Amino acid sequence: MLDLVLIERVHGFGNLQKEPRAGFPAATIYEKADVDISRAQTRKKPWRAPFGSCFQHTMPNITLYDSPLADGKTTWSPYMWKARLFLNFKGIPYKTEWVDFVDIESHCKKHGLKPTGKRSWDGQDLYTLPAIHDASTGVYVSDSWLIAEYLEKQYPDTPTLFPSGTKGLQQVFTDLHLQTVFPLRAFLIPRVPRKLSPRSAEYFIRTREISFKKKLEDIVPKGDEATKEWSNLEVGFDKIAAWYAQTDDKGQFMLGETISWADITAVSFHLWFKSIFGEESEEWKRISAWSGGRWIDLMKALDVYSTIA
Numbered sequence: 001m002l003d004l005v006l007i008e009r010v011h012g013f014g015n016l017q018k019e020p021r022a023g024f025p026a027a028t029i030y031e032k033a034d035v036d037i038s039r040a041q042t043r044k045k046p047w048r049a050p051f052g053s054c055f056q057h058t059m060p061n062i063t064l065y066d067s068p069l070a071d072g073k074t075t076w077s078p079y080m081w082k083a084r085l086f087l088n089f090k091g092i093p094y095k096t097e098w099v100d101f102v103d104i105e106s107h108c109k110k111h112g113l114k115p116t117g118k119r120s121w122d123g124q125d126l127y128t129l130p131a132i133h134d135a136s137t138g139v140y141v142s143d144s145w146l147i148a149e150y151l152e153k154q155y156p157d158t159p160t161l162f163p164s165g166t167k168g169l170q171q172v173f174t175d176l177h178l179q180t181v182f183p184l185r186a187f188l189i190p191r192v193p194r195k196l197s198p199r200s201a202e203y204f205i206r207t208r209e210i211s212f213k214k215k216l217e218d219i220v221p222k223g224d225e226a227t228k229e230w231s232n233l234e235v236g237f238d239k240i241a242a243w244y245a246q247t248d249d250k251g252q253f254m255l256g257e258t259i260s261w262a263d264i265t266a267v268s269f270h271l272w273f274k275s276i277f278g279e280e281s282e283e284w285k286r287i288s289a290w291s292g293g294r295w296i297d298l299m300k301a302l303d304v305y306s307t308i309a
């Protein structure tokens with residue numbers, strides 16, 4: 001057994017040794033470090049089984065293009081988190097290629113990635129990350145939702161985030177959740193540049209100030225307006241919490257015991273709040289207390305899928 005390593009470790013899923021929160025079929029494959037899977041065997045007491053047919057490959061076919069904080073290796077954007085949590089949940093091997101925020105457009109154009117919207121500052125095409133490249137098909141996909149759709153279709157043997165008949169409702173959830181989050185942007189956006197590389201910070205400030213038609217420090221609500229905005233945000237998140245509570249007898253997820261895209265969405269935005277405000281900030285402490293700690297519990301439950309591969 002000494003020459004065998006956990007297949008998760010070969011693919012960089014070291015932290016999946018934690019206790020699982022989602023119910024996957026119980027089996028875990030071992031393989032030799034140098035890729036001989038002929039001696040595959042099932043562990044007696046597995047903690048997780050993140051595999052499907054795609055795990056027959058040892059080199060990741062998928063490249064996730066993500067844009068980091070200034071350290072060059074930390075995910076922060078909610079959309080990047082969605083794609084990353086999604087890939088980790090499905091157990092699809094992938095590697096990350098980091099693209100500085102200011103270089104996103106040129107990177108997307110170089111690979112023929114389509115724009116995902118229009119720029120708020122000049123109405124031109126907006127190129128965004130996350131995006132993926134699947135070397136097994138040659139396909140490039142941008143937009144977190146389209147990435148999810150592609151991976152669900154292309155890797156049907158991996159666990160689904162869209163259990164039967166729930167896709168449309170999960171899309172509705174995604175939209176309503178974004179509407180709820182929206183007012184928090186005014187508090188968050190001015191904090192972003194100091195976390196980015198100098199080149200990206202300059203780009204971020206320039207484009208957002210044109211978009212808001214204000215200096216970034218002036219978009220933050222102050223005094224009574226700030227108090228009202230925070231209070232509205234809390235009410236908004238409590239409303240989402242009440243939807244969650246409908247299935248609390250089955251489990252903590254939107255669909256009760258089953259993790260779905262909705263949970264990935266909710267956690268991804270909270271990861272964004274945490275990384276931009278900072279764990280020790282007053283803002284994060286306030287957010288952590290929302291909805292009786294439900295969102296923090298949800299983050300804990302999905303933490304096992306937050307590996308940066």
Ligand SMILES: N[C@@H](CCC(=O)N[C@@H](CS)C(=O)NCC(=O)O)C(=O)O
Nearest residue numbers: 077079104127128129130143144145
């Ligand atoms: N609808 C897209 C939105 C992605 C998005 O807005 N990405 C931002 C980073 S958070 C981006 O790439 N912005 C590029 C820019 O502003 O130039 C998705 O779901 O993936």
